[in-house]
Amino acid sequence: MSRADDVLQETFLTISDKANDFVIGTDFVAWACTIAKYKVLEECKRLGGKATAVLSPEVVEALCVVQHPSTDDREGEKLQALTMCLDTLPPSMRRAIELRYTRAHTASEIASLFGWSTDSVYVILSRARAALEKCINIRLKADGG
Incomplete structure (x- = not known):
């Protein structure tokens, strides 16, 4: 399994572990993406200079901006x-x-x-x-x- 798959799995586990912390009525996607962002940043920090292409925190932040489709009026x-x-x-x-x-x-x-x-x-x-x-x-x- 690639490291990206590991980070994704860790993200899902963390989301599951923290499910009771989610406030119903707020933006679930934004909440989950924030957890994913921190997991990616942890991995980048862990890899440090060892990785040939580690994303900067700014790039990770830009990738994590939640794009909402047009909201359903109904x-x-x-x-x-x-x-x-x-x-x-x-x-x-x-x-x-x-x-x-x-x-x-x-x-x-x-x-x-x-x-x-x-x-x-x-x-x-x-x-x-x-x-x-x-x-x-x-x-x-x-x-x-």
């Missing part, structure tokens, strides 16, 4: 629809979604908490995502989309 509507649709899920399905996506539990952790098999968790999460997608689309169409 983002707030989508979020509101998601919130409403979550309320329509059966309690165990809603709890599984919360554990997986809000609390970042793995499928095996959720299975252990519910006394289910890991495969059952994957099935429940898949069904929940499909139900949410269908519900959100119906709500957005009903609201004029």
Whole structure:
């Protein structure tokens, strides 16, 4: 595995470890890119003069500027629809979604908490995502989309 792959993996591990530090409602991409930037800078510092082409901190900073695509005017509507649709899920399905996506539990952790098999968790999460997608689309169409 190349060193770039190692740094990317370390970045994902750090993002996972610090998931509880992320403030919902803020810019996740900017938050994750900041972590990635520091991981790259750590690697550049570690390599020092040993690397033939180490990026300067200024170049790393320029590469880390988050470019947002044009914002979706309906983002707030989508979020509101998601919130409403979550309320329509059966309690165990809603709890599984919360554990997986809000609390970042793995499928095996959720299975252990519910006394289910890991495969059952994957099935429940898949069904929940499909139900949410269908519900959100119906709500957005009903609201004029």
